[in-house]
Structures are given as C-alpha cells and as structure tokens.
Amino acid sequence: MEVGLKMALKGGGGGDHVGGCEKEKMGFEETELRLGLPGGGGEGGEVVRKRGFSETVDLKLNLSSKPENSGIDPNDEKLTGLNKEKNLLLSAIDPAKPPAKAQVVGWPPVRSFRKNMLATASQKSSSDESSGAGEKVAFVKVSMDGAPYLRKVDLRMYTSYHQLSDALAKMFSSFTIGNCGSQGVKDFMNESKLMDLLNGSDYVPTYEDKDGDWMLVGDVPWEMFVESCKRLRIMKGTEAIGLAPKAVEKCKKRS
C-alpha cells in the first residue's frame, strides 16, 4: 500500500482502502481532518458535531496536514451535552461558506466498487485529455535475484530498452560488484562490462505483464511494454531456462 496518504481515521473495519494512490492522483490535499467553522480558525475546541459523528472524525481544527490524528476517546466527557454547544455554534456559522469536508469511514455511502471505478476513470480521462504524451508515471518494482532489497523505476522516464537497461545496471551495480571479485571497482567504472553482465547469461531481465504472466523483456515494442509491465525481475540465468519458449507459447494461445 502506498505510503503517506492514509485517510482512515478511527481504526475502522476495512477503512477506506481505496485511499492512498487514487486520492493522490486526484490532487487531494493531505488529510485535513477539519469539520465545522469555515474560515478554519485554528483556535481549536468547539465545532459543530453530533454525538457519534465526533467519534469518527478528529475534530481538532488542525491546520497542519498530519494524516493521522489520534482518535477521540469515545468516553470523553466533552461529548455529552453537545446539543447546547451545537445550538450556540449553529448561529455562528457563516452560511455563505460551506464547512470543510471531513473524511469519515463509509461516508458518503458509495459502494467501493463504484469509488474504484470512478477513480480509475478520472485517471484515464485526465491522461486522455492531456496532449497524449503520457503524463502519468509508471513506477514498477524491480527485483534482482540475490539482492537484499528491491528498487523502483519509472518506466516513463525512458524511451527504449537500452535506456532502461542502463538505468538498471546503475541501480544494481552495487550488488554485482561482489560477484566480480577483485575486479569489482574497475568493473563498476566500466559500463559495458556491466551491460554484458546484465545482458549475458548470468542475468535475464523479465517482467510480469497485466495478465500475471512472466515474460522476457525485449520482445514487444517499447510502448507496449510500458503499458503492460507491472513489475520487473532480473532473474539468474539458471532460473530463466525455458522462460522464452513458454512466453511465446502463451502468446500463441491467446491470439
């Protein structure tokens, strides 16, 4: 799950799992869990709220954009006798400005399926409307057998397999040094040697496509590759035996 934009407030069962990425792409601000007085006075405290509602939304008028506010203790004494406060505050509201929206689990009551569809649809339509140069990013995970951790690359940064290959080589150079023994540092400086390493029999670049199949990198045109690549794996040569023929077979079956 992408980091950074968790909208869930209370622990909330199943929360709003659509959160994260889609909201980011829709240009949503960081969660501002404010509800109530428009103009957003930071002086805190009283807000328009109902009992129960306040248990799901942190109503501290924080202007900072911390995504996670501590939930209100549901047994908080302050919540009782709210009606009076509410009536007072109602008269204080400036009806011309609508209150800032707060995010509540399960509100508005729209099926998750619909939320997801609309989120995807707006991504697509905004990228259609733009000049077609593909403004969206295409970050995919890259794993290399034997490496202790994975990396991520934005495929849209490159326009050819060659460029991607270079980038990957640089990224994973630190891991291949060990294999090169004493020649290590020299080889790192020698780009072509690295390329050979990556292109040679030791490692085979493969990718997972939209159908979930593992394919050999390089068969299809670059643009098609970018569209369908979900993640990259740089396999050890020994494991990749038989991969290429299988990939071809699958293509034949599908057409």
Add this chain to the structure above:
Amino acid sequence: MMNYFPDEVLEHVFDFITCHKDRNSVSLVCKSWHRIERYSRRRVFIGNCYSISPERLIARFPGVKSLTLKGKPHFADFNLVPYDWGGFVYPWIKVLAETGIGLEELRLKRMVVSDESLELLSKSFVNFQSLVLVSCDGFSADGLAAIAANCRFLRELDLQENEVDDHRGHWLSCFPESCTSLVSLNFACLKGEVNLGALERLVSRSPNLKSLRLNRSVPLDTLQKLLMRAPQLVDLGIGSYVHDPLSEASNKLKHAIQRCKSIMSLSGFLEVAPRCMSAIYPICGNLTTLNLSYAPGIHGNKLTKLIQHCRKLQRLWILDCIGDKGLGVVASTCKELQELRVFPSDPFGAGNDAVTEEGLVLVSAGCPKLNSLLYFCQQMTNAALITVAKNCPNFIRFRLCILDPVRPDPVTNQPLDEGFGAIVQSCKQLKRLSLSGLLTDQVFLYIGMYAEQLEMLSIAFAADSDKGMLYVLNGCKKLRKLEIRDCPFGNAALLEDVGKYETMRSLWMSSCEVTLGGCKTVAENMPSLNVEIINESGQTVFNLDEGQKVDKMYLYRTLVGHRKDAPESNQTYLKCRGDLTRSDHHEPSLNDMIKDMKLKNISGDDDFIISESNNFKLQSQLFEKEEAEIMILKWKRL
C-alpha cells in the same frame, strides 16, 4: 367453494401468482393450500442467508428452481463490515447439489462466492440457466470459465459491480461452440482483457442475445462488429468509446448503431471521448434507461445535448457533474422519468461539482411520475423538500445523501426535520427512506406518524436521544430493515420492544450508545434472533465489560440458531433464559389472533421466513355464514 377443487386446479391457479408476497399469503390460508403451494413453488427469495438453512428450504420447497439469496448487511457496501464476516454461498450450492434439486437460476447479492462454488454450481445442475451476481466477491475468472464451459443451456450471466480477480481473460473462450442459448451477458465490472475473437464468435452464435454489457477492455472496432452481429439487442453496455468522429471507424460505428432499432437501455461508456457522443443520437429517442454513472468523461454541454435526445427516458443514472442546470434539462426533456440517481463524481466527498437542492426541485417540477430517487448533493433546504413533496407524491424510494452528513438547511440553519417530514407525509406509498443532514428527534416523530408503508430506513448522524429510535419502532408497522450509524440511540431504545425485531429482517446499529449488556439482553430473551457484535478495537467480545459500548451490532431473525462460520472477532449469542417452549396460559380469541397477525405483518412479507416459523401451527376451520363460506384460520402456539 375452494375446498372442493382438486389439487391440480388449485395448482394451476397458483401458477398465476408469481409475486413472493402473494405466494406467502396463499400458503397461510389453510393446510391444503399450504401443501399445494409448497410443492408448486418454483421461485424463492431469502433476504438473509442466515435466517434459514438450505436443508429447511428444500424440505419446504422441494420443487425450487430459482433461488435469490442475500448475504452481508447493506452497510458492507461502505466498508463497515469486515471482509471475513460471512455470507458464503458454497454451503447452499453443496446442499442443493446433494439433494438433487433442479436448480435453474441463482441470484446472489453481497455474498462471498468462491471459484469452488462456481465450479460446483456449473457441474451439479444440468438445466442451470441463469446466474446473477450483484456486489459479490471471492471469485476469479476461473470460476467464470467453469460456468461458461459446463452450463450447456446458459441463458444469463449477469455480473453487476462485483470485485473479480480477472487478470486472465480466457473465460470467454470457454463457452463451447454448442452454446447458442445466451440471452444476457454482462461483464462490465471485469477489469481485465477478454478474448475479442471469442467474444465475437459467441455473439454471432447467440441469436437470442438481448442484453450485452461490455467491459472497458472491449475496443471500438469490436463494438462495431458486435453490433453488426446483434442488431436485435435491447440492452447495451458500451465499454470503450473513444474514436475520432471524422474517421471511417466512426462512420462504421454510426451505421452499426443505427441498425439496432430495439435498444432501450444504454449504459457503460467506461472510457469515453465526449465529442463522439453524436454517433448514438439516433438511438436515444427510444431509450427508457440510461446509465452514465460510470462516465465522468461525459459532462457539460455534451451531456445535456445527449439527454435532450432522450425524451422517453424512465430511468436515469448520472453523475453530479451534470449540475443543477443539467438537471433542468432533464426536467424539461424527460417527462416520463420515474427513477433518478445522481452519484457523486468525486466519491471522496469534496463535492466541488455537486448538485444542490435546486436541481432536485427542477426535476420534481418537470417529472411528475418520479417515484424513485437517490440523490447525492452538496446541500438541501427544507423549502426544497417541501416543494418536492408537493410535486411528487408518488415516491416509493427516497434516498437523500448530503455529502456533509450533518449539514443543516444552509438558508435557515435549521435541521431538515420539516423537509423530510413533508416527504413522509405526502408520499403515502414510501417504502424506502434514507436520511442525511442535520436532524433531530422530530423527524423520527414524523416518520413514525406518517410513514405507514415504510419497509427500509437508513439513518446516519441524526437524532438527539432514544426517542428518535422509539418513534420509528413504534410507528412503522411494516418496517423490515433498519440500519443506523452514529446516532445517540442506546439500550433504552433497543430494549423497549424486542418482539418487534421478529417482524423485521434485520437491525444494524454502529457507533451508537448500545452496550454489550443491552445486546446480551436481547439475545437472552429472543431465541429467534441472532445478535452479532463486531468490535474493531481489537478486544474480543469476551473481554468487554457489560457497560461498554459495542462498535457494531447486527441482529436478525433466524430459524436456525447461530451460524457456525462467524469469524472469531464476531460473537453471536443465543443463550436463552428459561424454557424455549413457552406456552400461553389462555387461548387468545380469534380477533386477537388476527390482530396479532396483522401487527406482526405476517402476510405482507416477501420473505417466507415468518410463515415458516416454528412457533405457529395452522389449524383451519370452515364456517358457514349466510351464503358464503368463510375459511378462518386459527393459530395455536406450540
């Protein structure tokens, strides 16, 4: 008189009675009718899959051919129910298969459907014809492949808004060449690619195909080919609709669409370039149903222009980017409109484009036949609701969702009690109501007083005290489903009349004031109810103090006790105090019994559970009164 007809005649008469409610009523008239109805019943509706077991279903209706099952509570749609809560269809299919039932149709809503269940389904019922899945999850394209491959006489495969893991598109290729019986195919909710060649061939060999809804991956040229092969379509869901209006492809499409003179329902446009909409103008004049709620790409002028061509529209689903002005166009164009749904184009609630009360007032003025509404809006006023109530007294469903859930009337700063009060007072046929905005106990007083036909009520962030809930429980005699979130209703309201819940399908209360002790009291006094508690805070229910509030409570009537598939975090109680078989100390009079029956709404329910209840045994007596013979039923408690 009726007593002297042979069974076959009665059975023939009953064939004409198709509505669930009526069949349930028929079955309660007397023993012989009960028996005849039982054996001749083909379609059964079960509103809560945990209210009865498949074994008992079959024991009662051995001839069942069509089964409708609903699983998770409605609020599961909004992520309020844990994913592992339940609602599994597999046990049903297994039992039906084992007892040799000739199942032909299965309709599921909010249930967990595994690939194994689909496979078992496809292999167990030779004459299986129709599968409809709405808001279900748990299956992948492999399950669909099994259905396609094995159901030789499949007529309908209708997938609506399901979460399907479908990264493999080969399931369409699994329809054998011999399958020519398809009438309805809807895979709009699938995200993955499908084998286009297989799709074309399938459509070509399905002369009875009337309804076809494609997903996003089906490109324009395929659409054009499909339309050429299926000009008899009545219902079309377009997947991808992106083309250059000046191109040859666009011309071909126009020509293909024009041949489809029978299309009355149009939906989809999951990917759309709005300048291409003119190609479908030729068929707009015939449309009675239009669903653009997944097409945020169509808005502004293009949208209103499109709608201006749709004069016969009865059902319209759109996004709020239509705006109040756009709704004005709807009001002046769609005089036959009965159902309107306006969804938020930004479902995360920012509501920048949202509609307001103005749009709704315009539609109510222009569309007098309006009877069903789902309206997500920025704001609402009492004045507007009062006007709407006056203009449209025929509402059966009225669901209003103000994006800010506690927003008062922005003009007067008052709660929306009076507005909703006007709605329930004016709309005497109202069966379903969803409230939002700032609301006090007053609105519930109105609902209890006026909403006599109300069957389902959804409440969120409303009321001041237990009184609100009590007004509803006491007043709404036909209430079947009550779902409440974030309201100050506690044990006093919950426990006032626990017998009432036996007349209802279910009650949901989350983030209210109800405590564990309150829930336990219900469970201990009502063996016919399951009381389930879902606690999010990580504490198991056993660790809860009786005085502690429960996060979520879901209670429902059942004839089969607590379910065995509940996840551990979710506890159901069935501890009953004393004897299950309480006996009455006196025989109630006939009038009392009939009155009691009316109060318990026994004959008005589409759910056959009430009539199946163990607590009653039927006795029928025939009285003669003047020239007429009257059959009276006499109830006797076990």
